[in-house]
Amino acid sequence: MPLLRQLKFAFRSTDILSVGQPGVSPGEFVIQPAGKMPASPTAETAVLLRVARELLRANGAPRIAAELRVEWNSRLKTAAGRADYRQKLISLNPRLSEHPAEIDRTLRHELAHLLAQFRAGRRRILPHGEEWQEACRDLGIKGERRCHNLPFPVRRYVARFVYRCPNCREKFPRVRRVRRAVACLACCRAHNGGEFDARFRLRLVSSSGGL
Numbered sequence: 001m002p003l004l005r006q007l008k009f010a011f012r013s014t015d016i017l018s019v020g021q022p023g024v025s026p027g028e029f030v031i032q033p034a035g036k037m038p039a040s041p042t043a044e045t046a047v048l049l050r051v052a053r054e055l056l057r058a059n060g061a062p063r064i065a066a067e068l069r070v071e072w073n074s075r076l077k078t079a080a081g082r083a084d085y086r087q088k089l090i091s092l093n094p095r096l097s098e099h100p101a102e103i104d105r106t107l108r109h110e111l112a113h114l115l116a117q118f119r120a121g122r123r124r125i126l127p128h129g130e131e132w133q134e135a136c137r138d139l140g141i142k143g144e145r146r147c148h149n150l151p152f153p154v155r156r157y158v159a160r161f162v163y164r165c166p167n168c169r170e171k172f173p174r175v176r177r178v179r180r181a182v183a184c185l186a187c188c189r190a191h192n193g194g195e196f197d198a199r200f201r202l203r204l205v206s207s208s209g210g211l
């Protein structure tokens with residue numbers, strides 16, 4: 001089965017993901033099927049690893065194929081993937097799961113880094129130089145872009161404004177300045193029958209960045 005179809009299947013049949021479960025180190029990615037017994041946490045990477053190893057073997061690099069590992073790493077922020085030649089490790093951004101077609105392309109992009117360095121031996125090569133471009137062609141992604149960034153925008157929520165209830169001291173981080181009169185709902189419920197009460201109006205306690 002082509003990789004993309006396998007991945008589509010894998011993502012359709014799963015609910016992503018819990019981080020910080022017992023036995024799961026931070027940054028790891030666990031996939032659990034909805035309403036079923038937990039699948040093997042490595043099921044997804046096993047598919048990727050098998051494909052990647054086949055590609056390396058087919059391109060004359062069985063030695064690194066044997067050592068290769070593939071992981072999902074949520075510490076990658078805007079980068080789609082990363083390749084570490086010394087560790088023979090390919091890291092993929094879990095956000096790629098939103099766009100399964102990009103997983104295969106990113107896997108090959110990163111694999112091309114490993115293949116190019118393998119072929120170059122001890123010689124130093126440019127990250128996206130001729131050797132890498134040739135490896136891309138051999139791995140079926142001729143004309144691959146050099147950019148590692150995710151192929152879609154990453155939404156970032158940065159709370160630049162922090163408000164606080166003068167009564168219960170609860171903090172309310174906000175991305176934008178609050179223009180209307182807003183009060184602490186918990187305090188309005190507790191002390192004013194759920195009606196707006198100016199005594200509990202949120203106050204700006206800190207802001208950063210342009211206003």
Ligand SMILES: [Zn+2]
Pocket residue numbers: 109110113127128146147148
């Ligand atoms: Zn690259």
Ligand SMILES: [Zn+2]
Pocket residue numbers: 165166167168169170184185186187188200
């Ligand atoms: Zn309050």
